[in-house]
Amino acid sequence: MLDVDDVRAARERVRETSRWTPLEYSHTFSEMTGANVHLKLETFQRTGAFKIRGATNRIATLSDEERTAGVVTASAGNHAQGVALAASRAGVDSKIVMPEHAPIAKVKATRSYGGEVVLYGVDYSEAAERAHEIEHEEGRTYVHAFDDPAIMAGQGTIGLEIVDDLPEVDTVVVPIGGGGLISGIATALKGFDSDIRVIGVQAEGASSVAESLQKGEIYERESVDTIADGIATRRVGDLTFDVIDERVDEVVTVDDSEIAIALTYLLERSKTLVEGAGAVPLAALLNGRFEYDEDETIVPCLCGGNIDLNTLTTVIMRGLVETGRYVRLKTVLKDRPGALEDLIDVIAAQQANIYAIQHDRTSRDIGMNAAEVELDLETRGPEHVAELVAGMEERGYEVELLS
Template identity: 65%
Template sequence: MLSEDDVLAARDRVADVARHTPLDHSYSFSAMTDAAVHLKLENTQRTGAFKIRGAANRIRTLTDAEQAAGVVTASAGNHAQGVALAASRSGVDATVVMPEYAPYTKVTATRSYGATVVLHGEDYNDAQARAHEIERESDRVYVHAFDDEDVMAGQGTIGLEILDDLPSVETIVVAIGGGGLIAGIATAVKARKPDVRVVGVQAEGAPSAARALEQGSVCELDGVDTIADGIATRSVGERTFPYIQDRVDEVVTVSDDEIALAVTLLLERAKTLVEPAGAVPVAALLEERFDVDPDEVVVPLLSGGNIDMNLLTTVILRGLADQGRYLKIRMTLPDRPGSLRQVTDVIADERANIYAIEHDRTSGDIAMNDTEIEVDMQTRGEEHVEGLLSRLREKGYDVEVLV
């Protein structure tokens, strides 16, 4: 069984590769939740995520012969970069298999750290199957993204840092994909301070650990669907699951809309860029998925910041829409001069700012003498949105809200 001694040994092995990342007391999130919130900024780690800790610890436990043979792994992105950099630091050749739809930024970053990248399959499980084929074909050592006790021990060094930097911590909130991160952190934390609560968070579209806990055993989901690609695994690990059962106090889920809002608020309020998988602990805290006492000392772990810029645009718009700060509508107008001006006059009177208007006369769903428009707007909150929509409907427009 994984123990505190394993995590302490891992801390020594990875000290020259992984940074000791900061804790930031967030007054904004503390005020929003009535708790004392300290953000663990693992998104500032080398490679932009926590994965380098476990990868470095695993690679540095290999024999000379194993290192000479090289390593292979599968990853949705962050583990790929961790293995690539840890291997290059140790002079070990690395091949990484990534899903075909892995974010472009993570693919290019992995290559830049020196690994050979193979794109294969739709998700992590498909990529993992191909990586095991390469393992057998070339006699490389497979470095698992999470289901390995050396990897868990490396990730557990985050727990040691939190306890050292904030002895008053009462709850630590951690994302769960395959479970290696939370297994390592819970092991370190519970060994030193059993009363500290460890809460796991998953995306609703990839609830592998939550489902396994309900059934009492590891199970594989038919598929996953979430913007949080870093935790989009169809099953929790066979080795990590017993630690989750024994050492994690609670596992909750959050929706993609809630994740998008958390990413947006972290960027706006905390001035820190976090990928969706890294934002799920904040989403769960904001949405009150678990109970928090007034002034309770809570540490959400921001586990990574490697987000594709195209996805970031979508996430921010979704987050703004959730706050009533972005609105996209569709309506049908008579196709005659002045019709569009009448609509924009209403929008201007309500003090909304138009980003863009799309005008379409060719839609087969409208009459020949009508035109369809879509309007993107900046708004100032939910009450402002409701007031604008009411005013348009009072003027006789049939308004469909798109976003």
């Protein structure tokens, strides 16, 4: 089993390649939760995520023969970039298999770091199958994304940084995909102080670890479905599961709406851009997925910031909808001059901002003398939405909320 000395050795190997990332106190989230919240900003890591740590440590352990043959791996994006950069810095050829629908930004970044990208499969598991085929066909060394002691030890250097910067930490909250990150961090933290609590968080649509712990054995999902692509794995690793079972205190889940809201809060209130996987620890804290004491010192690990811009747009909009900041509604007007202007006056009186209007006289769901109107509105929150709807209904409009 991995131990803290492995993590300390890894810190020496990765020191020149990875960055010691900031640990910053958050007034906003401390006030929102009542806890003493410090954010571990691994979003500022080289390649934009923690994966460079484990990849650098693993490649540093290659034999001369393995270095000559090159490496291969599978990844949804962040591990791909870590392996590509670590391999390039070590003068090792790398081939990276990524799912066909991996975020474009991550594919481009991986290529820019010197990795040869092969797009294959619908998710990480299928990409990994192809990577193993390449391993045997070309004699390359497979660099596992999480189920490897050297990978786990490299990721665990985050835990050493946390206790060096904040020795009084009580709880550290970590996202879980395949389990390499939390295995390393839990090993480092428990090696420093066994009383430090480690909470793992998964997306509901990829909750293999939570289900495995409940069953007492590794459970593989048939599919995954979450905006947190960085932790969208169908199963936990064999090695990581044992470490999680022994050293992680609790594993909880959050849904995509909660992830979107946390991501939006981080962007708006902390000016911090994270990907979906990076937002899950904060989502768990904000939604009370685990118990904690008032003024408890809690560190959510924001594990990465490599989010595709198209995905970011969707997630922000979802976050605005969930927090009542953006609403789409439908109503029916009499088809006469001035009817639309009257509706706009009502909305203006409620101080909602109109983004878009769709006016349709041809809908089969309305009378011949009516027009259906859909409006996209900027609002100030749930109470404002309720006031807006009430104001429209007082003026005789029937209102249907579409989002």
